[in-house]
Amino acid sequence: MRSDRYSRYDVIIAGGGHNGLTAAAYLARAGRRVLVLERLDHVGGLAVSAQVFPGVDARLSRYSYLVSLLPSKIVRDLGLRLELRRRRYASYTPLGDTGLLVDGGDEARTAASFAAVTGGDADHAAWREFYGRTAHVAERVAPTLLEPLTDRAAMRVLVGAEAWRDLFERPVGEVVEERFAHDAVRGVVLTDSLIGTFADPRDPGLLANRCFLYHVIGDGTGDWNVPVGGMGAVSGALADAARSAGAEIRTGAEVLAVDPDGEVTFADETGEHAVTGERVLAAVPPGVLARWLGEEPPPAEGAQLKVNMVLSRLPRLRDPAVTAAEAFGGTFHINETAGRLAEAHAQASAGRVPALPPAEVYCHSLTDPSILGPELRAAGAHTLTLFGLHMPARLFRADPEGSRRAALAATLASLGSVLAEPIEDCLLRRPDGTPCLEAKTPVDLEREAGLPGGHIFHRDLSWPFAEEPGELGGWGVETAHDRILLCGAGARRGGGVSGIPGHNAAMAVLGGGGVTSLTSTG
Numbered sequence: 001m002r003s004d005r006y007s008r009y010d011v012i013i014a015g016g017g018h019n020g021l022t023a024a025a026y027l028a029r030a031g032r033r034v035l036v037l038e039r040l041d042h043v044g045g046l047a048v049s050a051q052v053f054p055g056v057d058a059r060l061s062r063y064s065y066l067v068s069l070l071p072s073k074i075v076r077d078l079g080l081r082l083e084l085r086r087r088r089y090a091s092y093t094p095l096g097d098t099g100l101l102v103d104g105g106d107e108a109r110t111a112a113s114f115a116a117v118t119g120g121d122a123d124h125a126a127w128r129e130f131y132g133r134t135a136h137v138a139e140r141v142a143p144t145l146l147e148p149l150t151d152r153a154a155m156r157v158l159v160g161a162e163a164w165r166d167l168f169e170r171p172v173g174e175v176v177e178e179r180f181a182h183d184a185v186r187g188v189v190l191t192d193s194l195i196g197t198f199a200d201p202r203d204p205g206l207l208a209n210r211c212f213l214y215h216v217i218g219d220g221t222g223d224w225n226v227p228v229g230g231m232g233a234v235s236g237a238l239a240d241a242a243r244s245a246g247a248e249i250r251t252g253a254e255v256l257a258v259d260p261d262g263e264v265t266f267a268d269e270t271g272e273h274a275v276t277g278e279r280v281l282a283a284v285p286p287g288v289l290a291r292w293l294g295e296e297p298p299p300a301e302g303a304q305l306k307v308n309m310v311l312s313r314l315p316r317l318r319d320p321a322v323t324a325a326e327a328f329g330g331t332f333h334i335n336e337t338a339g340r341l342a343e344a345h346a347q348a349s350a351g352r353v354p355a356l357p358p359a360e361v362y363c364h365s366l367t368d369p370s371i372l373g374p375e376l377r378a379a380g381a382h383t384l385t386l387f388g389l390h391m392p393a394r395l396f397r398a399d400p401e402g403s404r405r406a407a408l409a410a411t412l413a414s415l416g417s418v419l420a421e422p423i424e425d426c427l428l429r430r431p432d433g434t435p436c437l438e439a440k441t442p443v444d445l446e447r448e449a450g451l452p453g454g455h456i457f458h459r460d461l462s463w464p465f466a467e468e469p470g471e472l473g474g475w476g477v478e479t480a481h482d483r484i485l486l487c488g489a490g491a492r493r494g495g496g497v498s499g500i501p502g503h504n505a506a507m508a509v510l511g512g513g514g515v516t517s518l519t520s521t522g
Contacts, residue, residue: 002224009035011509012256012264012277014292015488017045020283021238021249022502023487025078028245030510035275037266039254039450043239045283046449046456047497049232049371052438053429057373058310058383061231063440063449065385068218068225069498071146072300080237084225085367089330090132090189092322094418099319100184101326118182126179130189133429134216137163141213141464145493146507147501148473149466168463172209173201173293175340186338190359191331192216193387196456198303198392200345210461214495226367233496258282258292260481279483281505286459286490287452289479297490302442302454303348305388305407308437310428313380314378316365316420328363328384335414336389344390353395353403357411359388362483381428386411393442393453400443408439458490475504485509 011027016038028034042048046063067084076080090102101113114124140158143152156164166175172193180186193201195213201208216222217316244248250268257265262277282289285299298381314324321338336358345353365372372381388411396403416422427435442454451458466472476492477485487505488494494501 006057006285007273007275009033009275011035011264011279011281012037012275013281013487014258014264014284014289015045015283016040016043016239016249016251017283017488018235018238018497018499019048019489019502021242021279022074022078023281023283023506024242024249024502025238025245026503026506027509028242028247029078032505032509033467034242034247035277036242037253037255037264038249038251040240041251043249043251044235046451047235049143049230052325053310053430053436054310056310056428056436057376058307058381058436059232059371060229060310060383061227061385062308062438062455063306063445064231064497065364066224066362066385067227067231067234068223069214069496069500071142071219071305071498071500071503073146074499074503078238078241078269082237083228084471086225086229086332087325087362087367091333092327093116093183093188093333093336094317094327095208097318099317099322099327101230101322102330102393103326108343114185116186121312123182123185127185129235129449130179130299131210131216133163133166136160137167137213138217139220139221141217145464145498146503149471149476149492151466151472152210152463155465156416164415166211167213167225168206171202171204171206172212176201181337183337183403185292187336187341187358188289189340190331191333191358194389195387195425197461198301198345198348198390201341207460210512211280212254212464213311214461218498220340225363228368228370230368230371231497232288238499245291248508250315256298256483258289258296260293260484264316264481266409270275277483279485279509281477281485281487281509282479283488283502284450284458285452285488286448286486289344289484289486292333293484297452300451300453300455300459301393302445302451302456303390303392304442304454304456305359305386305391305411307386307388307408307411308438308439308440309384309386311382311384311423311426312428314382315423315426318418318420325366328361328382330362332361333357334386341389348381348392348395350389353407353410354390355410356417357388357407357414359384359411359414361415368477370491376428384423386415391441393446396441396443400441404441404444407441408437411439451484456489457495461495462492464493475507475508477501477505
């Protein structure tokens with residue numbers, strides 16, 4: 001092993017995902033000497049675009065696929081060249097020959113759809129009241145995610161007593177059951193509490209509540225937006241910002257060990273190297289950082305099946321009142337009624353792939369056709385992204401290949417059960433004749449992306465406020481080692497694609513300052 005000629009940095013960032021790049025951009029713009037080390041041959045982590053199917057000119061968001069939590073402030077601070085498009089249709093839930101459509105551009109149509117499905121106006125009124133409350137919470141909580149941690153009491157005052165009780169104290173499953181009568185409406189609400197999280201919404205441990213909170217507070221609105229160009233555009237913009245500010249980014253550089261004194265050992269094609277940083281930012285899961293430090297990793301288990309598809313055309317629906325473009329333009333719910341969600345959770349808890357897996361899909365190319373080549377666009381092709389719920393890693397451990405096939409077959413059958421035709425009939429074929437279909441389980445993500453347990457949030461989500469006395473006033477990125485900060489999705493106020501942990505780690509290094517100089521640089 002040798003030390004590099006220029007081996008001392010102000011900050012070494014281990015991991016070149018979107019959070020690591022966010023931290024690098026902020027710190028380099030503040031004049032810090034920054035080195036980013038990334039194991040793969042490209043940056044971006046799970047926020048990447050890829051031509052998944054050889055010979056098919058479509059760049060898919062292979063892992064993460066929508067943006068909600070990324071604050072506008074980070075986009076402005078770093079001058080990111082990034083376009084996020086809002087989807088007009090929030091969701092469609094097929095129910096036999098009809099369905100529930102939530103049309104963000106036509107409230108009267110949404111109300112009529114609720115009435116047709118539920119037989120009255122009560123659930124729509126409850127829907128408006130409930131999401132009015134979550135909008136209030138989003139407006140209040142989102143700005144705090146980029147500030148030092150407040151405590152539980154202050155957060156309660158901020159959101160108000162009633163919202164606090166319903167979202168922070170009572171199981172979300174109980175609240176939803178109390179407020180909504182129809183099983184399908186309950187299910188649509190509950191899905192936000194289960195994305196990437198294996199939980200019972202009625203569990204008093206409130207893990208489902210924490211998941212729900214992060215899915216409705218994004219950037220103060222809770223909107224889930226489509227990144228033009230795919231998720232790779234997000235990481236690409238952050239990498240450009242970091243490099244233009246002077247950060248050094250090395251790909252193909254695998255971190256092997258981190259010393260609490262700031263020494264980082266990594267390997268690349270030329271051998272092993274040691275570099276030292278005044279601070280080390282770990283933009284990786286807590287379990288990976290623990291391994292580097294020689295410590296016991298915390299438990300983590302993901303719970304999703306991700307399926308990427310390219311279609312020759314959108315599938316036909318049973319519901320004549322809704323077009324395929326409307327249904328798939330937002331989130332298309334598949335067997336996600338409250339009852340079906342509970343059945344699937346019980347089956348997965350018993351160690352079985354759910355018989356009728358709940359899932360949801362959306363079509364990126366309807367909102368952003370730029371990810372398709374000209375010939376595919378002209379031919380009417382589309383992408384389809386499916387996210388399956390209640391698929392914990394434990395189901396795939398003993399037989400990864402066989403259980404993936406079983407889970408995929410059950411999920412495609414579940415999707416087909418709510419369509420007017422099998423989805424297989426709509427799949428585009430590669431030049432070799434095989435269908436454009438790819439499935440990723442938690443075990444696949446563990447092997448390919450280094451996520452312990454395949455957990456897309458790196459570990460179970462935490463409340464966005466200090467829960468221990470020593471956390472108050474901190475940034476939620478601190479570790480037991482003074483020179484090491486955790487700036488990946490497993491940090492407090494982590495979760496999905498947000499850049500929030502990266503921002504907060506940078507602020508912790510800068511002592512909470514540097515913002516004025518950041519916005520006036522470049």
